[in-house]
Amino acid sequence: MSSATPTPQLVDVVHVDDDGQTENVISDGSSKRGSTRKLRSIVWDHFEKKIINGEQKAVCNHCNSKLVSRQNDGTKHLHDHMKSCFMKKQKDINHYMTKLNTVKDDKGHSKVESFVFDQDVTRKTIARAIVKHEYPLSIVDHEGFREILSSFNPMWKHVSQNTIKKEILDLYENEKAKNLNALASNQSRLAITTDMWTADTQTKGYMAVTGHFIDDSWTLRSLVLRFQHVKGSHTGLKLCDTLFNCLMDLHLEHKVSSVTVDNCSANDRMMEYLLIKLNKDDLILRGQLFHIRCCAHILNLIVKEGMTVISDGIAKIRESVVFWTGSCKRKEKFEEFASRSNVKYDKQLVLDCPTRWNSIYLMISSALQYKNIFLRLKDIDGQYKCCPSEEDWQFAIILEENLKSFYDVTELFSGTKYPTTNVFLQHVCEIKLSLQDWLLSPCDRIQHMAQLMLLKFDKYWQDMSGILGVACIFDPRYKKKFIEYYFSMVYGGVKELYVGKVVILCRELVEEYQLKFSPTVYCFDYTVVADELDSYLDEKVIPRMEDFNILSWWKTNANRYSTLARIARDILAIPITTVAFESAFSTGGRVVSPHRNKLHPSTLEALMCCQSWLRAYNSSLKSEGISQFATFLEEEQEEQDEQEILANSKQSLNLAVVTDLVSISVPEYPFYSPPMFLTRFAIYLLPTLTTWDKPDNLK
Numbered sequence: 138m139s140s141a142t143p144t145p146q147l148v149d150v151v152h153v154d155d156d157g158q159t160e161n162v163i164s165d166g167s168s169k170r171g172s173t174r175k176l177r178s179i180v181w182d183h184f185e186k187k188i189i190n191g192e193q194k195a196v197c198n199h200c201n202s203k204l205v206s207r208q209n210d211g212t213k214h215l216h217d218h219m220k221s222c223f224m225k226k227q228k229d230i231n232h233y234m235t236k237l238n239t240v241k242d243d244k245g246h247s248k249v250e251s252f253v254f255d256q257d258v259t260r261k262t263i264a265r266a267i268v269k270h271e272y273p274l275s276i277v278d279h280e281g282f283r284e285i286l287s288s289f290n291p292m293w294k295h296v297s298q299n300t301i302k303k304e305i306l307d308l309y310e311n312e313k314a315k316n317l318n319a320l321a322s323n324q325s326r327l328a329i330t331t332d333m334w335t336a337d338t339q340t341k342g343y344m345a346v347t348g349h350f351i352d353d354s355w356t357l358r359s360l361v362l363r364f365q366h367v368k369g370s371h372t373g374l375k376l377c378d379t380l381f382n383c384l385m386d387l388h389l390e391h392k393v394s395s396v397t398v399d400n401c402s403a404n405d406r407m408m409e410y411l412l413i414k415l416n417k418d419d420l421i422l423r424g425q426l427f428h429i430r431c432c433a434h435i436l437n438l439i440v441k442e443g444m445t446v447i448s449d450g451i452a453k454i455r456e457s458v459v460f461w462t463g464s465c466k467r468k469e470k471f472e473e474f475a476s477r478s479n480v481k482y483d484k485q486l487v488l489d490c491p492t493r494w495n496s497i498y499l500m501i502s503s504a505l506q507y508k509n510i511f512l513r514l515k516d517i518d519g520q521y522k523c524c525p526s527e528e529d530w531q532f533a534i535i536l537e538e539n540l541k542s543f544y545d546v547t548e549l550f551s552g553t554k555y556p557t558t559n560v561f562l563q564h565v566c567e568i569k570l571s572l573q574d575w576l577l578s579p580c581d582r583i584q585h586m587a588q589l590m591l592l593k594f595d596k597y598w599q600d601m602s603g604i605l606g607v608a609c610i611f612d613p614r615y616k617k618k619f620i621e622y623y624f625s626m627v628y629g630g631v632k633e634l635y636v637g638k639v640v641i642l643c644r645e646l647v648e649e650y651q652l653k654f655s656p657t658v659y660c661f662d663y664t665v666v667a668d669e670l671d672s673y674l675d676e677k678v679i680p681r682m683e684d685f686n687i688l689s690w691w692k693t694n695a696n697r698y699s700t701l702a703r704i705a706r707d708i709l710a711i712p713i714t715t716v717a718f719e720s721a722f723s724t725g726g727r728v729v730s731p732h733r734n735k736l737h738p739s740t741l742e743a744l745m746c747c748q749s750w751l752r753a754y755n756s757s758l759k760s761e762g763i764s765q766f767a768t769f770l771e772e773e774q775e776e777q778d779e780q781e782i783l784a785n786s787k788q789s790l791n792l793a794v795v796t797d798l799v800s801i802s803v804p805e806y807p808f809y810s811p812p813m814f815l816t817r818f819a820i821y822l823l824p825t826l827t828t829w830d831k832p833d834n835l836k
Contacts, residue, residue, distance in 0.1 A: 180215040183222075199224040254292055263296075264304040268747040274298045274305075274736075302740060309743035312750045316360060317387060325351050326394035326421070326707040328429075330715045331380060331404075333371065334364075341738070342367045344376065345745070346383050351710045355692035357557065359712075361749035362387055366738035373406020380407065381414050391419045395604075395711050397429040400438065400597070421707065422645055426607075430600050432561065433714040436547050436568070439593045440540070443586035444497060450532045450582055451497070453525035454504050457511055458486050460521060474517075475510050482507075495547070498540040501533045535580055542571050557687055557709040558608035559615070565605060566623040569594060604711060606639035607646070611705040613679045613690055643670060646704050654703060669700050 184195040186206055195206035195215055199222050204214060267274065276282050277296055286293045320327065327348045334343040346363040363383045369375060384390045396411065398404040408428045417423040461471045475482040487503050489496040504511070508530055515524040525533070546564045572594060575587030609615050620639055624632040647670050679690075687709065695702035736744070 178212045178215075180212050180219060183219055184215055197222060197224075254290055256292075256294060259286075259290075259293060260296055260301070260304055261308070264301055264308055265751060267301065268305060268308065268744055269751050271744075271748070274301060277301050305747065306740070306743050309747050312747055316362075316750055319352075320348070320350070320387070320389065320392070323350060323352055324706075325353075325703075325710065327389055327392045328395050328397065328707075328711045329362075329380075329384075329393055330397040330712055331376075332399070332715045333367075342371055343738070343741070344379050344383075346380065347749075348389070349710050349712050351688060351706045355688045355706070357688065357710060358753060359749075360753055361746050362389075364742040364745040366742075371403055373403045374410055376403060376407040377410035377414070381411060390415060393419075393427075394421055394707050395427055395429045397431060397712050397715050399431040399434040399715055422642075422649060425642075426604055426711075428600075429604060429711060429713060430597060431713070431715045432565070432601060433547055435594075435597045435601070436543055439568075439590045440543050442593045443590040446585050446589065447532075447536060447582055450529065451501065451536070453523055453529045454501060454533055455489060456523035457521075457525060458488050458500055458504060460523060461514075462486050462488060470518075471507075471510065471514070474514060475507060478510060478513065480507065480510060495544055498537065498544050501537045501540075505530070505533055505537060532580065532582065535578070535583060539571065539575060539583065542568060558604065558711050558713060559612040559687060559709060561713055562605040562609045562620070563623065565598075565601060566627055569598070569627055601713070602635070603639070603642060604708070604713070607642055608708050608711075610639065610643050610674075611691075611701070611708060612687055613676075614681050614685060616678055617674055618678065643704075646708075647700055650700050650703050654700070669698050673698055673701055 180195075183198050184204075184206075185198060187194050187196050187203075189203065193206050193208075194203045196203050197218065202218065202222075204218060206215075263277065266272065267276065275298060277298060277300075283295050286295070327350045330347045330349065332345045332347075334345055335341070344363070344365045344367050345361060346365065347359060348362045349357070349359050352358050363386075365379055365383055367375065367379050380396075381390075384393065393415070396408065398408065412424050412427060415424075420427050461467050471486070472482050484503050484506055486507070487496060487499040489500045511524055514521055546568060549560075549564060572587050572591045575583050576591075578584055578587070606620055609620055610617060612619070617636070617640065620636055621632065624635050628635050679685075687705075691702050691705045691709075
């Protein structure tokens, strides 16, 4: 095979006469005036041969300098000129300054690389920005926005709304395919939450379907899977068909662990129909933990039940807030008087809203801070005649103290980055205990309020206690003792009955997961796996710490408790609320933003889903460094454990352990699964044996 040789460069010779006339001489020798050599040097990319006044010159393309270029002169002087040509250097600087791009490598370090302007890349970047920051599609038509883009690069060609819409839909399809592949390859189950959205200017309803799962790196993830337009009336059957079709379209019907919904009759009917359509063998415990009620919504209902009997007690406070926030002049007067009274005005007066129970707490809290200001203004302003009495203020103080616990727990339940399920049992039990204490209050109104709220609490407690108790068992800081402590205060003398129910539920989970995910367990000593739960519960609880990461703990101990780790991965991902913080206290529905509520449902779905996916991707990048460090620590710990086991095993190896590899058991090392132990045994132990007697059953 012959090696390829570079193709010689053919350069036209240009004749320049005294009168400025030029004549090209073709380099292949067909010109009547002669021919030129085939030029191979790189300098001819920057010079052009010309015959000036009968003498052959090499003219610089950058500074127009004329250098001799006779046949035997060579090109060294041309190379020297290229190195010193000022105009060429200036053009190189301008060229690279317009083509430099700062990017980040895999480790997050910034680096500079060459960049060529690409219209398609810029258009895709604009589409991603519109999705992530909820800009209207019409922004591409805004004059100021176009001026900005043109100032960045005059080569930019403006695009229309239809073009950017198509770009967003393409982005949606690409990201959807990526996420479906990730969900399909993920080993854990998927917990679903659904919530209904409405559009102000339309009579359209949308079902937001969100998936929550713990990925293979043991990181809690949350993705909006669908934002489906629900046509017609929102009956239970209609909602069921919509959700079931979403799961089928995404091929997730076999991976669902639970569905969390708020408490309305239509959702209850939806869950009943959904259990009929799904295969119960694919669900956890045949659907016992399938229907999860939104705890934030339950707390909302509990508090609103109590608010019905205290409205008269806070009427004067509400009237006072209305009076002093009714006009700008009164607001300024109130703030000015607070300043003159040396009272720091760092909290605005808040008026309560009928659909947001937390606004009552905020109204009372802000009013109590300026109690003395209200009393002084009563004597100064003759128009202010609704000042609360001392009895009203005392009732407000008691009410604020009681509502604060509900407010704090609802904030915890409804954070945008919700915590894992194991942290909620303590707060729910404390709510129950607080309500029991309210029954002993000397205030009749508080007692009556507590009675109504306890009735509503007990109605939903049985539905919540199961999943919250199991999640608490799987917290190595709490385990069974934590449940016994709180159940003793909630149930009194019958606590053992309810603690036993939670433990039985855990054992049923272990049995089911062993049957599904450990098909070869019968080949080994069954007690190694069957006693996993007892071994875990018998271990001492680990010390409590503020920055404890339960997912990292289970990731590190997955080899010790393989079945329990699978269960923990599915249970801890189950959310117990469906709403974000901004709507956690509201009984009104979630609303589509004004500049999006006129979009076509398919476009709106692409925007909502893509926003969730892109934000999830950014958060995963931020946690990548922590995850890599945790993996490094885990590998170091595993290596130390292996070396320690190997050293101990070589000293105390009993040859009888190899009598029957099929029924081998490793009780001394319960954190090694049988297949892993056999691998370590074959690699490390067998080569150390020199002579041994073959057992009778192997002869």
